[in-house]
Amino acid sequence: MSTVLPEGLRDWLGAHAPALNDGSANDEALLPALASAGLFAIGVPESFGGAGGRTGDAVDAIAAVAEHSLAAAFVFWGHRAFIEYLLASPNAALRERRLPALLDGTQAGATGLSNAMKFLCGIESLQIEAVREGEGWRLDGKLPWVTNLRKSGFVCAAAVSSRDGEPPFIVALDHDRPGVRRSADLDLIAxxxxxTAALSIDDVRIDAADVIAGDARDWLPRVRPAFLALQCGMSIGLARAALSAAQARCSSARATLQDALDAVGDGLARQVVALHDGLAAGRFVADPVALFRLRIALADTVQRAVQLELQASGGRAYLVDPQFGFARRLQESAFVPVITPSVTQLEGELLKRAQQTARAA
Incomplete structure (x- = not known):
C-alpha cells in the first residue's frame, strides 16, 4: 500500500526538504508543487472533480510525501483534511464553490479543527463564540495554532460555540474576510x-453559506477518522524514511541491528494494514479507540525507527550535513507526538474511557 510520486516531485521535495524544515524555502511554491502532481485529487470522487479512490489512498499519498519532507506532508495533511470536510458537508453549494481552487492548489485549505477534536474528547472548550445577528452570526475568538495559512490566501475551517443555545457548528473563514487576522509565522524549531500561525477572529460576520456543518457534535465524530488517519500518513512516511536510511547504513559492523530493523518494519506494516482495514470498513466512527491506539503506536514506531537510523549511522549522524537528512528527521520525529491530538491527550482519553467502563461494570 503505497503511492509512487512523480519523479519531478520527488526531486523537488528532496532538494527543498532542508529549506522547508528551516524556513528558508519559498513556502508559496509548495502547494502548487503538490497540486501539479494531482495529489489533492486522490481519494476525491470523480463526480466532484477528483481522481476517485478512497481516503486510504490519500493517506498513502501523504505518507509518500512524508518520506521526503514532513513539513510538506504536514501542509498536505492540513489541506487534504479541509477537502475531506467539504466532502462530508451537507452544504453542496459551499463544496461546489470551494473544491476547484483547493484541488488545483490555487487556494490553501487549513483544517483549524484541532481545538474541535479536543473539544469532542472533553479536553478543552471551543475558542470561537458566535452570536446570532439576523440571518447570520458574529464571531469572536482565536485559533492559536493553524497550519497552511498561506500568506497569499487561505480558507480555514473552525468550530464555533453559540451564545444563543444553538449547537456548536463548523464554518469556513476566508483570509480576507474583515476581522480575520493571521499572525506572523510561529517560531517553530522545525x-x-x-x-503555521495563529488566527484572530474579531467581530467577523458570516451567514449560512459559510457553514460546513450545522451540528459539530454530530458531524465531528464522522470526520474524525479521516482527520486522524490522514495525520497518521505523516508518521508512516517518516518511519519508512528512517528505516530505509538505517537499512542503507547498516554495515557489517552494525549487523546486530538487523533484527530490530526487521521487527520495527514488520510492526509498521501491520499498523498500516490495520489503518487501511479500519478506514475501509468504517470501523473507526463507532470505535475511535482503535484509531487512537493506532495513532499512538505509529508515533512510537517513528521514535524507534529514528533511533535505529541514529545507531546505524554512527558518528556521522551527529555532523551538520543537511543532505544526510538525519538531523532533519530527528527534529521531525519530535513533532509527531505533539500533533493535536497529542499522544499524551490520546492516552488520557483512553484512560478516561477505561475508567468509565470499569465504573459501569
Missing part, C-alpha cells in the same frame, strides 16, 4: 515552511 517544519518552519509549513505556514
Amino acid at each position: 517544519m518552519r515552511g509549513s505556514n
